[in-house]
Amino acid sequence: MARVAAALLLVVLALLPAAAQPPSSRTVILSTTTSTQDSSLLDVLVPMFERQTGFTLKTVPVGTGQALALAARGEADVVLVHAPSLEKKYVEEGKLSNRRLVMVNDFVVVGPARDPAGVRGETHAVAALAKIAASGSRFVSRGDKSGTHVLEQSLWKQAGATPAAPWYIESGQGMGATLTLADDRQAYTLSDRGTYLAFGRRVALAILVEGDRALLNVYAVLEVNPANGPRVNSAGGRAFADFMLAPGTQALIKTFGVERFGQPLFVPIAGKTDSDL
């Protein structure tokens, strides 16, 4: 039996290297948000990037807060995220650089069709949230430091409201699960349009506020400072950032989602700056 165990160990040790990866200089780690993954956009872009450049890309989909924190520790080579205020903070600290805008879509405030707080038709998200807080209507928050959550917190702050239990519910989960929870609790929530469209068939929530400038959802790529940690692949990170802005990629982003949702999920904005939006 001991011999069997030893033989097993040998087999495993022999098989392990087969599961390992190509040398590090050919591997790029992208830390990004769950929304780019949930929308399947990366499923299309990643193989394209690998074909064009010969790099192997590893995507780590986490909340925007964590994606940036990982990059700041040098655990990733490039980030694709959507929280401008946080991104700028990291750029100022010198952890990330060369922030370039990639694409944009928008957030929507959704809620039960009977609209207990009366926010339907409101043109300002901040005013809508103030009404929700004043009426004490239920609101489900992501509560996970995602880009969506960061925006939501800044909107509450601008509305001068301090969201609190029992009407304020933190799901701690991704957008899809949060929408399902909001639907179940007949609550309001803030969602990116893409995920809302993906869940449109499943939830009875309606779009109540949209089109506000404050609800723009801007995605940017940032490169990682090689000084952040050992083994940062700056060339690979730069290659992915360049790829996201290349005309071919931008053209693909422009039509992505039309087939499934009848409308594109993102608008490509390579070359634009924050003030252009």
Next chain:
Amino acid sequence: MDLLVAGVREALRLLVAGDREVFAILWLSLQVSGLATLLSLALGIPAGAALALLRFPGRTLVVSAVNAGMGLPPVVVGLFVTLLLWRSGPLGAWEILYTPAAIVLAQAVIAAPIVMGITLAAVQNVPEKFRLQLLGLGASRTQMVGVVLHEARLPMLAAVMAGFGGIISEIGASMMVGGNIKGQTRTLTTAMVLETGKGNFEVAIALSLLLLALVFGVNWTLTAVQQRRVW
């Protein structure tokens, strides 16, 4: 209800059509968890047998630790393995984070205490008199351990089943150390979470049916071996 029916139908369609992506995910899950189970057997059987047969100070403490380890939360293992494998971590030079090798490592850590604990119980169940008799008949210590393990082989198959069943259905560690990368580290469970997140419930249901079928198939095979006592 309509969703459930649609899910079952989708599962059958994916299976019948031989959907390449689904089969690749299924194959990866089987490979990763199979390899991790083998690794945990290689570690857990000798360690469990040693714990059962040796007497030393602090043994009760170690046995309690192993028994507690049988319920080791995968997400805790995932967190610590991630920290170890980070580029800036002590094992960063291996560069295996976000690869199947990292999932194998994490899952082996989860399964090892399970195998160890069940081996320990199985070996202790072999009467002590039998062991003494073997030694009395002139068997060496190594031969005695070999025979005792052979006697305990049937309950120890339960260790294989429990270990494999625990890690093939595990999600926390696979997600954290694997990253759920399409075509590289996407396993049945992480794919299921992703598809649910996307709102593709039919696909998620189909994947869960496949996972159940896989777990059942493996356990059926092992149970057949166990009950027939063919070896």
